[in-house]
Amino acid sequence: MDNGPAPRTVAELGEFGVIERITRDRRASPAESIGPGDDAAVLAAPDGRVVVTTDMLVQDRHFRLDWSDPDDIGHKAIAQNAADIAAMGARVTGFVVALACPPDTTLDFVDRLNKGMSDEAARADGAIVGGDLVQAPILVISITAMGDLGDRAPVLRSGARPGDVVAVAGTLGRSDAGWAALRAGRRDLTDVIDAHRAPRPPYAAGITAADRGATAMSDVSDSLLADLGHIATASGVAIDVALSALADPVLDAAARELEADARQWVLTGGEDHALAATFPPDVALPEGWTTIGRVEAGAGVTVDGAAWSGNSGWQSFTV
Numbered sequence: 383m384d385n386g387p388a389p390r391t392v393a394e395l396g397e398f399g400v401i402e403r404i405t406r407d408r409r410a411s412p413a414e415s416i417g418p419g420d421d422a423a424v425l426a427a428p429d430g431r432v433v434v435t436t437d438m439l440v441q442d443r444h445f446r447l448d449w450s451d452p453d454d455i456g457h458k459a460i461a462q463n464a465a466d467i468a469a470m471g472a473r474v475t476g477f478v479v480a481l482a483c484p485p486d487t488t489l490d491f492v493d494r495l496n497k498g499m500s501d502e503a504a505r506a507d508g509a510i511v512g513g514d515l516v517q518a519p520i521l522v523i524s525i526t527a528m529g530d531l532g533d534r535a536p537v538l539r540s541g542a543r544p545g546d547v548v549a550v551a552g553t554l555g556r557s558d559a560g561w562a563a564l565r566a567g568r569r570d571l572t573d574v575i576d577a578h579r580a581p582r583p584p585y586a587a588g589i590t591a592a593d594r595g596a597t598a599m600s601d602v603s604d605s606l607l608a609d610l611g612h613i614a615t616a617s618g619v620a621i622d623v624a625l626s627a628l629a630d631p632v633l634d635a636a637a638r639e640l641e642a643d644a645r646q647w648v649l650t651g652g653e654d655h656a657l658a659a660t661f662p663p664d665v666a667l668p669e670g671w672t673t674i675g676r677v678e679a680g681a682g683v684t685v686d687g688a689a690w691s692g693n694s695g696w697q698s699f700t701v
């Protein structure tokens with residue numbers, strides 16, 4: 383029997399066909415858990431507490447289809463959520479993914495988006511256990527991540543104390559540099575463009591930081607200055623950052639090409655999802671962490687002892 387041409391778009395395959403396609407490889411959920419396919423998922427919460435966070439990506443606000451491949455968008459959507467779990471000192475247990483897309487979205491696009499999400503979920507050691515699929519005029523990906531602290535105390539933004547060391551794990555400023563390269567049409571600057579399209583946060587560093595006694599932690603989504611600012615405010619302390627500790631030859635090379643200031647990217651660029659944390663002064667930093675500053679008495683964030691002039695990072699409603 384001739385069933386006609388194979389479906390090519392989500393409208394042609396239909397909601398339940400697409401869900402079946404997306405979840406086909408996701409039947410294997412973690413032990414004691416129930417994954418996609420029922421009215422809700424069930425996740426084990428071994429220590430009785432659940433860490434939970436949500437973040438969304440909106441087309442033309444967080445990504446552009448002419449700048450990012452579908453798998454990049456999938457990576458980024460999972461990464462921005464998993465980084466918040468890691469920033470609490472927790473490990474990811476599961477994700478639920480709500481996807482809104484136009485009816486002419488191709489199945490190839492959905493497959494690649496799905497592959498990017500699955501690959502990054504695997505990097506974060508978590509499974510995609512459910513979601514939602516609806517029609518919308520543009521793409522929106524809204525993800526909720528759940529995590530488990532084991533026997534650790536959560537690392538809050540409020541625990542930094544004067545005398546603590548400030549450290550980061552992961553790269554800073556590369557995503558912003560990549561965004562600048564894309565706006566300038568400089569597709570050749572692949573180091574920074576790749577970092578913008580698909581950040582790879584250092585999830586394990588969040589857990590090792592918690593185990594090593596980190597006093598406060600956050601991922602860097604809006605900018606180093608803005609996110610350290612949240613730690614400073616929540617902790618009632620001042621933070622001073624040493625610019626020399628933030629040098630990155632990849633950024634310097636991109637800055638020469640784009641006639642830009644690498645310091646601006648490192649301090650005010652968002653979307654790298656590096657981890658920033660404070661540690662007691664006598665602690666040996668775990669692997670992957672680099673000292674970039676110090677916690678002091680007072681308020682606010684300074685750079686080499688002085689206020690940073692100009693914008694300090696991304697704000698959703700300013701542009």
Ligand SMILES: Nc1ncnc2c1ncn2[C@@H]1O[C@H](COP(=O)(O)OP(=O)(O)O)[C@@H](O)[C@H]1O
Binds near residue numbers: 436437466603604
């Ligand atoms: N619409 C909302 N309703 C309730 N809480 C929110 C809302 N938006 C943000 N928050 C909370 O405000 C805090 C800061 O949010 P956000 O800046 O998005 O954090 P992050 O950069 O870690 O994603 C988080 O604790 C988040 O849960």
Ligand SMILES: Cc1ncc(C[n+]2csc(CCOP(=O)(O)OP(=O)(O)O)c2C)c(N)n1
Binds near residue numbers: 437
């Ligand atoms: C098309 C496009 N425009 C602008 C940006 C830049 N941008 C979008 S969101 C963002 C920062 C973080 O976004 P937010 O939604 O605040 O994430 P959260 O802090 O909640 O993790 C930046 C720098 C981009 N990536 N793509």
Ligand SMILES: [Mg+2]
Binds near residue numbers: 436437
């Ligand atoms: Mg958020």
Ligand SMILES: [Mg+2]
Binds near residue numbers: 465601
């Ligand atoms: Mg965060």
Ligand SMILES: [Mg+2]
Binds near residue numbers: 603604
């Ligand atoms: Mg933000």
